[in-house]
Amino acid sequence: MRGGEKCLEVFCEIFPEADLFTLLHVPGSVSPVIEGRRVVTSFLQRFPGVERRYRHLLPLMPAAVRLLGLGGYDFILSSSHCVAKAARGGPGAYHLCYCYTPMRYAWSAYEAYFGGDRLRGAARWVVPPVMKALRRWDAGTSAGVGEFIAISHTVAGRIRSCYGREAEVIYPPVDTDLYHPAGEPGDYYLLVSAFAPYKRVDLAAEAFTRLGRPLKVAGTGQDFERVRALGGPNVEFLGWQDDAALARLYAGCRAFVFPGEEDFGITPLEAQACGRPVIAYGAGGALETVVGLNPEEVTFPAGFQPPAGEEPTGLFFTRPDAEGLAQAVLRFEAEEAKFRPEAARRQALRFGRERFKEQARRRFVEGFERHQEKTAARRTGDR
Known part of the structure; x- marks a missing residue:
């Protein structure tokens, strides 16, 4: 669902x-x-x-x-x-x-x-x-x-x-019972999304093809074939996955990638519930669900007060293109030790059912x- x-x-x-x-x-x-x-x-x-x-x-x-x-x-x-x-x-x-x-x-x-x-x-x-x-x-x-x-x-x-x-x-x-930490993460990045134009799955396919880093993409939609043509051999398109499979994918990823501007966006919270950090475009709902390492680089929506003193659970990027995302991935890898699974899980629990x-x-x-x-x-x- x-x-x-x-x-x-x-x-x-x-x-x-x-x-x-x-x-x-x-x-x-x-x-x-x-x-x-x-x-x-x-x-x-x-x-x-x-x-x-x-x-x-x-x-x-x-x-x-x-x-x-x-x-x-x-x-x-x-x-x-x-x-x-x-x-x-x-x-x-x-x-x-x-x-x-x-x-x-x-x-x-x-x-x-x-x-x-x-x-x-x-x-x-x-x-x-x-x-x-x-x-x-x-x-x-x-x-x-x-x-x-x-x-x-x-x-x-x-x-x-x-x-x-x-x-x-x-x-x-977010279902924090279904989505929870499980074992050691792997080396792949993950994107879970419908293939609609505003989701910007194409941006992720292009960025990771340039970087050569492994990216798994779960989801289907109207833009599926167009976006799949943009991905290199390191970008794996999994199609539709059920909730149990998604839980395993989240728990095993190195980080979750969220390239679009969403109204809210439940998938970054599902990833955080599994203890995984998020690399998100710094606009829309992600600003309210991810505790960014770099809050000074984004503009938060009116009425929202970003949490003070909380451990970071992700990293925002502000350049809305493949190069901007690629640079964010490299920055994440340089500062990966700052993201603890416990902090991500704690953030997700604030949004429980x-x-x-x-x-x-x-x-x-x-x-x-x-x-x-x-x-x-x-x-x-x-x-």
Whole structure:
């Protein structure tokens, strides 16, 4: 499961009787906790081959989420990175949005998905106005959300910029039982990622090909073949790996590589839970999850206070290209003795699953109670 689905699993545990609505669902793709729910899908589910072509349906998603039929509910919890926050309940319903990011394709990652020469033919003329309309729609529907919770201060800043709204931060959980130190690490570096443009897996393939250092890359996605062509014989592409295999890969790596700018990024925490240091691009969520050896070289997001006096668990690089990453790897190797497995593990434990579950439960209850009090006060004032 991806990070958002792991959060959803916890939400299902907090609300064991709640119904689950989603635009699309591929049976067997998520945990039994989620699969065991009554899952209601949108009309998009009826499109042939939708599990492979869902990105092409993006222009239809606003209509699909509005037609989910939530009018009989008085509490809506949306788990949203695209259009779920546009869901509407009945009159006076309370809508709390746990937001992974404002619509990535339209806002923060527009250039990564559609910039440069990525648009060919008619798409060059069709995509820009469609994305502009989606941005306008996305900003407008934010008014229907009662309160936002962001997965990071980085995302809270985007919510403020895109929607003009404030958001409390509750960090997603890492499974510190599954991911734990195991034996002595090997000599390979590791990258675990979907092969999407903004993940910058290509940057890592190029950097490690230049360095000649062994790199293992786990994951699949739309950019897989393009990126694989960039890697030399020292770069091993493993494809999809299950959780148990990932745990072994994390525990055995020399260091974990994180080249993209993420909303939060669960994989650096999974690596740290296994006691391994992280070499991360100094932007986005990694600034909030990795204790950098070089904090003076980066700019932290508004609202986030970097920990003082903590042992480093990683190294940031600020030049967003293959040469910048290559130089960071060499710097890491020169200062490798400064990174202790115990420090990395301790950092990951701050993001444990029970912590997330308790914070989320408390915030959901408080938010709904506050909404009920405001509703009662309005009714009293109308008499």
